[in-house]
Structure formats: C-alpha cells, structure tokens
Amino acid sequence: MPGRPEQHEPVTLDTFLRGLWEENPVFVMLLGMCPVLAVTNSAINALAMGLASTFVLVASNSLVSLLRHYIPKQVRIATYIIIIATFVTMVDYAIQAISLDLYNALGAFIQLIVVNCMILGRAEAYASKQPLGATVVNGLGIGAGFTLALLSLGVVREVLGSGSLFGVSLFGENFQPWVVMILPPGGFFVLGTWLLIFAAFRLRKQRRTELGEVAQHER
C-alpha cells in the first residue's frame, strides 16, 4: 500500500496470548467451525487437524506478510487463496506419507483447510498489514487457540463417546459409551455446551464490573 504508512504493533507476549483466549477463533469469533465439528470425534484426530491448520496458517500468513507490498489490492483474495491452497496441498501429501490411517480418518477435511475462514480472515485482517515477526507470533497464537478448541471438543467427545482418551481405554469393560457423542449431533451439543460455559463466564464478569463490587463476590 504505497503512500500510506503502516501501523505496526509492537510484538509482545500479548500478540501470542490474544489468539489463545480473547480472540480464540472458535469460541469467540466462531470461525472455521466445519473441521471443529467434523473431525473432533477422537482426541488424536483433533490434535492432528489442529497442528495441520496451524502449520498452514503460519506458513501462508508469513508468505502473505512478506508479499504484502507486491500483491495488487484488487486480486488480493484470490492470491491469498492460491497461497493457502499451495500449503494445504503440501500438508495433504505430507500426512498421507506420514500416516495413512490418520489420512483416512480425516478424509477430505485436510483439503478443506483451504476454505477455513479463520486462515483467510487472518491473512486479510492481520498478515496483509503487519511485518513478518508479528504475523508469525500472532499466527502461532491463533493456531494454538484453534488446536486448544479442537482438543477440548475431541477429549470430551472421545471420553464420553468411546470411553477412551487418545485410544487408551479409561473406564474398563463395564462402561456403556454415549454413542451419540461421536455421532454428528454430539459435536453440536458439546460445542454448544462449551459456548454456554464461556457465555456464563463472560456474563458474570460483566455483572461484576457493572456492580463494581468485585471483592464481595469473590468466593
């Protein structure tokens, strides 16, 4: 963007932490929901998906950040998508080479990282305006937040739905698994419950600041 000076933020710990909590892509911004619901029927799938998305996010956003002065404004979205698609193709072939089981379990959802709005959103809102360092730190934060969200769904669904965690049985023979949890409706229910919990926290915090009596409400 010639003629207009860029406003760079200083890179602090906050640049990283913001993605984890305040701007958590799943729980706060509701971005990239499809893989969140689709691949979280076991913890290991969730972890793999989170890591793959984080890699694509950081790599593509770094490239976008490096090229930000050369990408014409009119075709920027198309350019971003092509950059993202390139890295997704790499991840797709890499996972296929590392573990075929994992590849089959994740199915088309690895390739569908391309259309994860979280990644495109970051490229448009952050990487196209910030230098490389800030972009990488912020991307890592957002990626960690995304992975955390996927894991928090995957763990709950696997524990309740198959009575195991990372494939290790937890409750022994007599446990009757809640099959619905690993089926599609379970994904909606678990994510809905997490959002309820976070909303409750937010409301409580809001009420406290409104009353200005923080000390009294501490238990």
Added chain:
Amino acid sequence: MNADSVTFIFLNAAIVNNFVLAMFLGICPFLGVSAKRDTALSMGLAVIFVMLVSSICAYGINWLLKLFEIEYLRLICYIAVIASAVQLVEMTMKKFSPALFRALGIFLPLITTNCAILGVALFQTSREYNFLQSLAFSLGAGVGFTIALMLMAGLRQHLELAKVPNVSQGAALTLMLAGLLSLAFMGFAGLGAQHG
C-alpha cells in the same frame, strides 16, 4: 435401490447424509445467514447455483488434469474455479436484485470459502462419479443445504418470541438447535448406505 443410481445419489446427498447436519460442511453460513427465512432461501438458491456450476467445471478440470497427469494441482484449480463462479453470481445478483445483494452482504463473497462447495467437488472426484451422477450429487447437496438452512431459519424466527435465559442467547442456542435437528436427521440414516 441401486447405490449408483442418480435418484439414490440425490436423496443420499440431500437427506440421508445431509451436508450440513451429518457431514458438517458449510457450517459458517448455516450459523450466519439463518436468522430470517427469506434471506436463508435466497442464500440457499445462490449456493445451489454455485454448486452446480463448480461441479460441472470440476468434472471437466479433473478430466483435463488426469489427461496431463498433474493431479496435484487439483485443489488449486478447484478453488480458483469456485472463486470465479461466486464472482459471476455476485455480479448477476447485483444487477438484477440489488435488495437481495444487500441482504446477503458479506456472506455472498464468503460462499467462496463455503466448504460445502469445495466438498462437493472433492467428494465427486474421490467417489469417481460420472457426469450425470456428479450433477445429481451437487444438486442434492445444494437442496440439502437449503433444507437445513430453511429449517434453522424457521426455528430461529420462532425463538425470537420465546424467553430464553441470557446465557444461552446467540451462538450457543443455535448450536443446540442444530444438534437437535441433526439428531432428527439421523432418523433417515436407515434409508441408505453410509459412505464417505
């Protein structure tokens, strides 16, 4: 019924393995544009159109890529085609129905990043559908998406009049509703073979 027949593929994509409620594709517009029934319907129609166009293009591209043995470029080509198809719909809509164009707002360009559309293109490739089957599949997926969106919009319009606790307003409640809808759609699972 034969699993390869066109009717079966259509019904399977539209109802039994509904793209939104059973396969989790296109969740973003499902949560975002389902507040009103008429916007939901026009969004659904736009998605059906883009799906058909991109499915036909994807079929052609796949044939070309196979011819030159450069299948690793598939993802990049598909997404470029979808982006252009969306641009086409956007221009048409802006010209013929500006009100609708404004109502859909940001979600129209976001059809590009609607995973349901790329999903159709990828699934029809991996399941090796022929041309007719691809058409039925993409039409079924679009209709299924519209059905899910309309159902959700209807529910949410009724909910506006209901008293719900403060905590559950917004996304949380919508997700719970989606879960119930998805549970209901699981009843159709006995109708067809699960695959994919």
